[in-house]
Amino acid sequence: MKFRTLTLGTLAACMLAGLASPAVAAPAAEQETASPILIGHRGAAGVAPENTLAAVKAGSQSGADFVEIDIQLSSDGVPFIFHDETAARTTNVADVFPDRVNDPITSFTWNELQQLDAGSYFSADFVGEKIPHFDAVADALTGETGVFIEIKSPAKSPGVEQVVAEALATDPEWSALEKAGKIEVLGFDATSNKTFAELAPEVPLQQLTGTVPSAEILADYASYADSFGTSYRTLDAAGAARVKDAGLGLGVYTVNSTQAADASLELGVERITGDFPQQVDRHLDGKKVFPSNNGIVVSGAVNDVPGNDLQPETGEHVILANEGNRTIDVSGYVLRDAANNILRVGEGFKLTPGAELRVFSGPGTNSAEAFYLGGDTAVLNNGGDSIGLWDSKGRLLDTFAN
Template identity: 30%
Template sequence: MKRLGPVLLFITIVVLMIYKLQIPLSQQVNSSNSNTNHLIVAHRGASGYAPEHTIASYELGEKVNGSYIEIDLQMTKDGHLVAMHDETVDRTTNGTGFVKDITLDEIKKLDAGSWFNDMYPEYANEAFKELEVPTLEEIFQTFGNDANYYIETKSPIKYRNMEEKLLELLDIYQLTSHNDDTNHVIIQSFSSESLEKIHELNPNIPLVQLLAYTGKASISDKQLAAIKKYAIGIAPNFPSINQAYVEKARKSGLDIHPYTINDKEEMENALLWGVTGVFTNDPELFQNVLNTYNRMENVAGKE
């Protein structure tokens, strides 16, 4: 094999060293990306190419290498868990009002897809018109208990017994007991109280603490230790973190899945820093970047 130049060789060796420090949860995951050690979370489905949090978006996310379907949960007036990022239906449907004030029947009458065609005409599709807001149960029925789900409890303080309803559905669809060798479900939240409640109710479900920073991110050993009591990882907003932050989290024994990375250069940086997964609107792009990363690692290992 032709010898690499000294600069490229140095880079690949550094990449390999960083990689060997990782012991990610995703090694336990049964997914189509089993040749990698990184979670690829299809952010709100493949939301860069289809209306977020619709069955169409989730299906596309699976097709373009998303190893996990990300589902944000809100709860209707009559107690049904539905997939929606916002507390209101205003942005992603043709309706208005808070989810908590609307019944499931009323939400099912809304158009959850046409807005995407108007906002992103380059990806418009007639099939997106009149898409429904799916319930969590419908998502489980569609994708089954061999799919991988990354579920967020949104605004849980506003929804009584959200956690209990979520765990009940996971049990019904055998997502907490099916196939003990894999983790088909990860639950995330910005609410530590919600995660601690879930951990108390079922300590076997992997949990991830979402974190949001307005400036440069900083996290103390005390904070990391507190999170480790109930969670297996953290998920900070990527623009606020750096390599030192990632390395500190990894040294504490936590996984780190930053959000939301859609730029190729940022994906490359995230991998070099040692993240164990990413949230992205473009799973296919990340898979391509990851493939290049893995090839570099293989070359470094042969030198």
């Protein structure tokens, strides 16, 4: 894919409108392009354990222009890459530090963090993956990939803005990326973003919120940030127009299906962040998105049923369909949602052409059309979720988002 140079909206919009440029961070090299900037979320979290070097490498090799990472500080001040506020979801902290499962991730020393396995939760292929040091990310990049650095939970990592700013200014590898226009800093905390803007006004900065706020709030964002990012699920035409009117570049997260990517582009989105960057890249380039697909697809998901999501027989479920022309044994196929919950199809399930199989997370009676995992925890996000489908040999067949 042709490298899509980072374009930032505030200064460019003012220049086009003939207005005085605001005192905000200078944009990276600008280039007219119809293609969006593609960012691999937490590296490439759909195909490798998030925020690990394996995910960074996968994202860097995917065709994405940037990989996104989350930075926090250990209790002894070491910058590391991790998303959650606790280690429970994506590490073996329950085995290594059983009394600290719910402790803040920032309460661990760097040495303690290095004792955790951050890959096994994803699959056996990634046993032994560690929580990376911030500086290790630059070494893991290939080609011309840049980095979106999200400052995560800054109140729990005091001084993290200074750490990032100093690294970008003084570390040779980070500085080279910044000078090449391959760095953007972003975060949800406006106070933290303003602090970073004062420390490093030359570095492109993005303000994140879950929904598009009022024009007045966007105008405040535009006084220190260059772009704005939000959930694609909450973005509409009016919100997109408000962002553009504020002179801000527009990005969305977490785009995990080609349909979601197309809908975002129709709204004028310039940055697309997702867990499956290679698949979105192939879609944007007009290539077959899933070369390994054998006809089995995710045709739908029922996330929020009336009553209990885990009620017997009719609870939450994902629908597999055979759109091919031959019978496929789907035993051992894996469905993984955005939070890395896994639904694995049991043995003996075959789909004839045109047939469907409903995979339920809760209890029920198995049949040729339904498989019940019998779990006691609802896993699908009621407000919408994304789902990846792998065959029994670990080949990615499809993604779906609702």
